[in-house]
Amino acid sequence: MRCEIITIGNELISGRTLDLNAWYAAEKLTAAGLQVTRITSIGDDCDQVSETLENALKMSQFIIVTGGLGSTDDDLTNEIVAKVLNRPLCLDREMFELIRRHASMQGVAMNPFLEKMAWLPDGSKMLSPEGKACGFSLVENEARLYFLPGVPEQMRYLIDRIVIPEIRSHCERLPVTRELTLKVFGLSEPRIAEIFEDLRGRTGKALLGFYPHFPENHITVTLTDRDHHVVALEMERIEKAIRDRIGPYIFACGNGSMAEAVGQVLKRRKWTLSVAESCTGGLVGHLLTAVPGSSSYFLGGIISYSNQAKIDVLRVSPGTLQSAGAVSDETVREMAEGVRQKLKTDLGIAISGIAGPEGGSQEKPVGTVHLGMATVEETFTRKYCFMGSRRQIKRVSAMMALDWLRRYCNGDPFLPGL
Amino acid sequence: MRCEIITIGNELISGRTLDLNAWYAAEKLTAAGLQVTRITSIGDDCDQVSETLENALKMSQFIIVTGGLGSTDDDLTNEIVAKVLNRPLCLDREMFELIRRHASMQGVAMNPFLEKMAWLPDGSKMLSPEGKACGFSLVENEARLYFLPGVPEQMRYLIDRIVIPEIRSHCERLPVTRELTLKVFGLSEPRIAEIFEDLRGRTGKALLGFYPHFPENHITVTLTDRDHHVVALEMERIEKAIRDRIGPYIFACGNGSMAEAVGQVLKRRKWTLSVAESCTGGLVGHLLTAVPGSSSYFLGGIISYSNQAKIDVLRVSPGTLQSAGAVSDETVREMAEGVRQKLKTDLGIAISGIAGPEGGSQEKPVGTVHLGMATVEETFTRKYCFMGSRRQIKRVSAMMALDWLRRYCNGDPFLPGL
Numbered sequence: 001m002r003c004e005i006i007t008i009g010n011e012l013i014s015g016r017t018l019d020l021n022a023w024y025a026a027e028k029l030t031a032a033g034l035q036v037t038r039i040t041s042i043g044d045d046c047d048q049v050s051e052t053l054e055n056a057l058k059m060s061q062f063i064i065v066t067g068g069l070g071s072t073d074d075d076l077t078n079e080i081v082a083k084v085l086n087r088p089l090c091l092d093r094e095m096f097e098l099i100r101r102h103a104s105m106q107g108v109a110m111n112p113f114l115e116k117m118a119w120l121p122d123g124s125k126m127l128s129p130e131g132k133a134c135g136f137s138l139v140e141n142e143a144r145l146y147f148l149p150g151v152p153e154q155m156r157y158l159i160d161r162i163v164i165p166e167i168r169s170h171c172e173r174l175p176v177t178r179e180l181t182l183k184v185f186g187l188s189e190p191r192i193a194e195i196f197e198d199l200r201g202r203t204g205k206a207l208l209g210f211y212p213h214f215p216e217n218h219i220t221v222t223l224t225d226r227d228h229h230v231v232a233l234e235m236e237r238i239e240k241a242i243r244d245r246i247g248p249y250i251f252a253c254g255n256g257s258m259a260e261a262v263g264q265v266l267k268r269r270k271w272t273l274s275v276a277e278s279c280t281g282g283l284v285g286h287l288l289t290a291v292p293g294s295s296s297y298f299l300g301g302i303i304s305y306s307n308q309a310k311i312d313v314l315r316v317s318p319g320t321l322q323s324a325g326a327v328s329d330e331t332v333r334e335m336a337e338g339v340r341q342k343l344k345t346d347l348g349i350a351i352s353g354i355a356g357p358e359g360g361s362q363e364k365p366v367g368t369v370h371l372g373m374a375t376v377e378e379t380f381t382r383k384y385c386f387m388g389s390r391r392q393i394k395r396v397s398a399m400m401a402l403d404w405l406r407r408y409c410n411g412d413p414f415l416p417g418l
Numbered sequence: 419m420r421c422e423i424i425t426i427g428n429e430l431i432s433g434r435t436l437d438l439n440a441w442y443a444a445e446k447l448t449a450a451g452l453q454v455t456r457i458t459s460i461g462d463d464c465d466q467v468s469e470t471l472e473n474a475l476k477m478s479q480f481i482i483v484t485g486g487l488g489s490t491d492d493d494l495t496n497e498i499v500a501k502v503l504n505r506p507l508c509l510d511r512e513m514f515e516l517i518r519r520h521a522s523m524q525g526v527a528m529n530p531f532l533e534k535m536a537w538l539p540d541g542s543k544m545l546s547p548e549g550k551a552c553g554f555s556l557v558e559n560e561a562r563l564y565f566l567p568g569v570p571e572q573m574r575y576l577i578d579r580i581v582i583p584e585i586r587s588h589c590e591r592l593p594v595t596r597e598l599t600l601k602v603f604g605l606s607e608p609r610i611a612e613i614f615e616d617l618r619g620r621t622g623k624a625l626l627g628f629y630p631h632f633p634e635n636h637i638t639v640t641l642t643d644r645d646h647h648v649v650a651l652e653m654e655r656i657e658k659a660i661r662d663r664i665g666p667y668i669f670a671c672g673n674g675s676m677a678e679a680v681g682q683v684l685k686r687r688k689w690t691l692s693v694a695e696s697c698t699g700g701l702v703g704h705l706l707t708a709v710p711g712s713s714s715y716f717l718g719g720i721i722s723y724s725n726q727a728k729i730d731v732l733r734v735s736p737g738t739l740q741s742a743g744a745v746s747d748e749t750v751r752e753m754a755e756g757v758r759q760k761l762k763t764d765l766g767i768a769i770s771g772i773a774g775p776e777g778g779s780q781e782k783p784v785g786t787v788h789l790g791m792a793t794v795e796e797t798f799t800r801k802y803c804f805m806g807s808r809r810q811i812k813r814v815s816a817m818m819a820l821d822w823l824r825r826y827c828n829g830d831p832f833l834p835g836l
Contacts, residue, residue, distance in 0.1 A: 011629060013454045015445025016597070016638070019437065022459070027433025036431045037466060039459040041440075048455060055473075072611060072628060105805075108608040113615075151630060209434065275700075275721070281712075282695070282703025285721040289699025292775055292808060300727035302720060303693070303703040309718035309761055313731070343727055357710055390710060 001171050002060040003029050004038040006052055008067035008077060009150055012041045021066045021148075021155050025163075032164050033177040033224065034062070044074040050084050057143050062167050064159075067150035069135065071113040077147060078119060085140055087122040091115075095126050098134060133157045137166075144170065176231050177224045182242060183252040184217045185403050192217055195245055205230070206238050214388075215396040216258075248412040251403065258402045259287040259294075265409035266297040266347075273405065274343035275301035276314055276335040278326065278352040279369060283398040299343050304335065314338035327352050327364055329381040332372030336381075340374040347408075348374040349401050353384075355393045369397045373404050380404075419589050420478040421447050422456040424470055426485035426495060427568055430459040439484045439566075439573050443581075450582050451592040451642070452480070462486055467498045475561050480585050482577075485568035487553065489531040495565060496537060503558055505540040509533075513544050516552065551575045555584075562588065594649050595642045600660060601670040602635045603821050610635055613663055623648070624656050632806075633814040634676075666830040669821065676820045677705040677712075683827035684715040684765075691823065692761035693719035694732055694753040696744065696770040697787060701816040717761050722753065732756035745770050745782055747799040750790030754799075758792040765826075766792040767819050771802075773811045787815045791822050798822075 005025050011017040022039045029036050037060065042048040049068070056063045068077030082089045096118035100110050108114075117134075120126065124136040127146070133154035137146045146163050148155045168174060184192065189212050196219075199208055209220040221238050223231045243250060251261045266273060275284045275298075285301045288294050302313050307326055310316040316334040324330035332350040340348025353369030360366035367386040372379060384400065386393050407413070423443050429435040440457045447454050455478065460466040467486070474481045486495030500507045514536035518528045526532075535552075538544070542554040545564070551572035555564045564581050566573045586592060602610065607630050614637075617626055627638040639656050643649045661668060669679045684691060693702045693716075703719045706712050720731050725744055728734040734752040742748035750768040758766025771787030778784035785804040790797060802818065804811050825831070 010627065011638075013444055013457055014448040014597075014640075015441055015443070015454070016448075017629075018441045019457075023433055023436045025433070026431055030432040030434075036433070037461065037463075038470075039431055039437075041457040043455065045455075052456075071608070074627070103608060106606045106608060108606070108612070111612070113611060114608065153632075211434075274727075277700070277703070279707075280704070281707025281716075282693075282700030282719060282721065283707075285695070285700025285723075286698070286704045286812075289697075289701075289721075289723065289773075290809060290812070294699075295723055298699075299724040300721045300731070301700060301723075302731070303700065303707075303718045305703075305707065305713055305719075306717040306761075309692075312762075313718070313720070313760060342731060343724075344730075355707075391708065394704075394708070 001034060001062065001174075002037045003034050003062040003064065003167070004040070004056050004060040005029075005036060006056060006063065006065045007039070007041045007150070008044060008049060008065065009041075010043045010074065012067075013043050020152055021150065024152070024156055025064050025066070025159055028159050028164055029064075029167070031177055031179050031222075032168055033174045034167060034171070044068055044076055046076060046080055049076065049080045053081065053084050057140060061143055063143055063145045064148065064163060065145065066148045066155050069117065069147060069149045071117055075117075078116075078121060081138075081145075081147070082121040085121060085138075087124075087138075089119040090122050092118050092120045092124070092126055092136075095120065095128070095134065095136075098128060098131055101131075127158055127162050129158075129161045135162075137162075173226070175224050175226050176228050177222065178231050178235055179223075180221045180235060180239060181254055182219045182221075182239070182250050183256065183258075184219060184246065184249045185215065185251050185258065185399055187217060187246060187249050189217055192219065192246075196242075199241070205234055214392060215399050248407065248410075251406055257287075257290070258399055258406065259291050262288065262402050262405045262409075263291045263294055263297060265406055269409050271297065271346035271409065273298050273347045273349065274339045274345040275401070276339035276348065276350040277301060277303050278305060278310070278335070278350075279355045280351050280394050280398045280401070281305060283394055284349065284351065284401050287398060287402065299345050302339050302342070310335060314342065325364070327354055327368055327370055329370055329372070329383060332370040333374075333379050333381050336372035336374035336379055346376060347405065349405065350374075351397055351401055353386075353393070353397055355390045355397075357390060367393055369393065369400075371397070371401055371404060373401075373408065375408070419452060419480065419592075420455045421452050421480040421482065421585070422458070422474050422478040423447075423454060424474060424481065424483045425457070425459045425568070426462060426467060426483065427459075428461045430485075431461050438570055439568065442570070442574055443482050443484070443577055446577055446582055447482075447585070448595065450586055451595045452585060452589070462494055464494060464498055467494065468502050471499065471502050475558060479561055481561060481563045482566065482581065483563065484566045484573050487535065487565060487567045489535055496534075496539065499556075499563075499565070500539040503539060503556075505556075507537040508540050510536050510538045510542065510544055510554075513538065513546075513552065513554075516546060516549055519549075545576055545580050547576075547579045553580075555580075591644055593642045593644050594646050595640065596649050596653055597641075598639045598653060598657060599672055600637045600639075600657070600668050601631075601674065601676075602637060602664065602667045603633065603669050603676065603817055605635060605664060605667050607635055610637070610664075614660075617659070622656075623652055632810060633817050666825060666828075669824055675705075675708070676817055676824065677709050680706065680820050680823045680827075681709045681712055681715060683824055687827050689715065689764040689827065691716050691765045691767065692757045692763040693819070694757035694766065694768040695719060695721050696723060696728070696753070696768075697773045698769050698812050698816045698819070699723060701812055702767065702769065702819050705816055705820065717763050720757050720760070728753060732760065743782070745772055745786055745788055747788055747790070747801060750788040751792075751797050751799050754790035754792035754797055764794060765823065767823065768792075769815055769819055771804075771811070771815055773808045773815075775808060785811055787811065787818075789815070789819055789822060791826065793826070
């Protein structure tokens with residue numbers, strides 16, 4: 001069963017926008033056991049779209065098309081499909097109603113541009129699970145075509161909710177494919193490659209992959225077999241083999257995040273948390289509060305960007321700031337203890353560092369970051385030397401702080417292991 | 419002059435690897451004034467590559483092909499090109515020597531797999547500036563083809579050093595293309611479409627595009643002409659026409675961010691800023707501190723996630739929290755004034771809301787967000803009803819807070835206009 005993906009938009013072929021839609025669809029289709037044979041990106045151009053569609057219809061059973069469904073003049077997909085497949089445009093009442101409702105929620109009256117979106121090629125089936133995103137599908141001879149919006153959130157929603165399940169249901173005895181992603185923090189890519197040298201590539205029925213996602217590294221295991229049971233057993237065996245080697249470095253699997261992992265252990269321990277952030281500027285708080293329900297363990301934080309804020313709000317001693325500097329073990333110790341007391345939490349985390357690009361010195365170059373963690377019993381501190389851009393240094397610092405929490409709460413090997 | 423890009427590799431169509439090569443080439447070609455008409459990704463498959471190449475030769479004057487040049491069995495590009503163009507493979511002595519030298523530097527003796535890479539289709543010209551990367555080009559009828567390695571660093575090196583300068587030299591009087599992006603906040607996509615209805619699509623020599631980038635909307639103007647001067651003048655005219663209509667909603671052009679815009683006006687005003695964040699959890703601080711040099715105006719903030727933190731750190735009155743609730747104009751007023759006093763800044767921003775998915779009520783549904791801003795003279799507050807996921811509500815709330823600052827400091831129409 002051949003699938004192909006066509007993405008439409010001038011912004012794609014001009015290089016203005018990176019084509020994440022094709023990538024997402026390709027990954028999901030492959031993971032579902034289907035074979036993607038081609039990805040084509042073209043502009044909002046009638047001839048190009050016609051030619052590409054005609055060609056695809058000759059080659060593929062499943063064709064995913066994204067983009068060109070919007071209300072502006074350069075959104076031409078519906079018209080072109082109508083022409084190429086010789087199916088006149090018909091007003092889809094249901095689609096019209098959905099668009100009207102959405103527009104009115106944004107205070108916009110229905111107009112010809114919006115109405116245009118509801119004129120679909122004859123025989124189309126509107127795709128709109130729970131009205132959250134809108135596309136349409138149609139069947140032409142042997143081929144099944146899916147037309148999805150170019151807006152990534154909507155496109156992803158429809159791929160996951162409609163396209164993949166539908167395509168799977170039309171393929172008899174598709175092999176079972178399962179993919180497992182283990183997310184690793186604190187081990188470099190070459191280190192991981194070294195540790196798993198003997199398992200690289202195919203190991204039995206499984207395909208192992210290693211992918212950097214700064215500052216994380218992801219290990220993927222892909223298993224394909226006709227037998228559900230074989231896949232499940234083999235996956236279990238391989239996951240265990242990986243965990244035996246690098247267990248404490250794995251912070252999540254699948255879609256889990258580091259902040260979710262931290263939330264889970266904090267909830268289990270019934271501990272509360274506060275943060276004192278200097279160079280990360282609020283990023284740790286932002287990551288923690290991205291998790292629904294985080295208010296049950298995260299009570300708040302102080303973004304002590306200036307020295308004065310460190311003194312006034314966190315009660316860091318001016319003497320410490322003067323003698324050791326704002327970026328030092330001494331300062332993060334007082335920051336961590338200060339925020340823990342101020343917010344009356346079980347744990348207090350503190351971060352102070354030089355994110356760059358300016359502000360570095362011989363003694364404390366850009367990337368110098370000190371972390372501190374105050375607990376009921378004691379306070380830990382440590383200096384790190386990170387590399388990268390301002391953005392990367394902020395990110396890896398925040399992740400390291402969260403990883404401290406995760407390891408501490410799990411009772412895993414802590415500072416020395418990192 | 420039509421250009422197209424073909425990227426070859428199983429990892430691309432399976433979604434395992436994001437195709438950054440096509441994106442890079444497209445951007446560079448567009449910036450050089452060339453028109454990319456199509457990007458095609460295919461697997462390491464003989465039939466697919468043949469068909470795609472044949473099709474490209476019918477359509478385009480310049481064809482960039484990446485991938486499939488390596489030494490492994492699935493690197494088939496050279497052989498396929500030889501077959502499709504009917505040009506037997508010939509050993510390129512220079513290429514052979516280069517490969518041998520590189521291999522010996524890595525302690526590897528020459529072998530048939532490496533030698534394979536030096537057998538190029540008859541008439542090929544090796545591309546290897548300073549021996550740093552290796553590809554080849556050839557001319558077939560009217561078309562010029564460039565075959566580049568899939569390794570991103572090498573591919574980019576050859577694009578910049580060889581491909582773009584050569585293509586430009588073969589195009590007489592290439593038109594000048596300039597693109598301008600204006601970033602808009604506070605106007606929905608349908609609203610923007612409405613405002614610019616008369617300028618939709620082509621307006622004179624310019625092409626207008628509207629792209630949503632939640633929670634921003636981007637307007638792009640693309641101008642092409644043979645005359646530099648015409649492009650510059652016309653761009654100025656169109657930018658002015660757009661600014662005349664929605665000036666205060668435009669917060670940045672090009673790569674600028676909202677936080678940078680805020681930084682610029684704060685610096686100009688010589689004002690300092692602090693933030694009190696509840697539902698955004700540190701995101702405003704994170705965005706502000708993503709800007710290098712932000713420490714000169716951003717002094718810090720309080721992430722008052724719990725009510726107790728609002729009382730203890732920001733001195734919000736327990737009575738206010740009880741009577742009006744944490745998500746109210748009254749509370750954000752006290753939060754904004756509290757943080758401004760605590761951190762001794764000119765301006766204090768406060769955000770409190772319900773990001774969801776839980777925590778909403780009939781009276782205050784998910785998406786209810788109150789903003790407050792304390793200035794030297796007075797304190798402003800306002801309630802918003804945002805829509806979307808937890809992530810989106812946090813993001814649009816943070817952006818709105820930054821936009822308040824930008825508008826206030828610019829002396830632009832403020833609350834009523836939003």
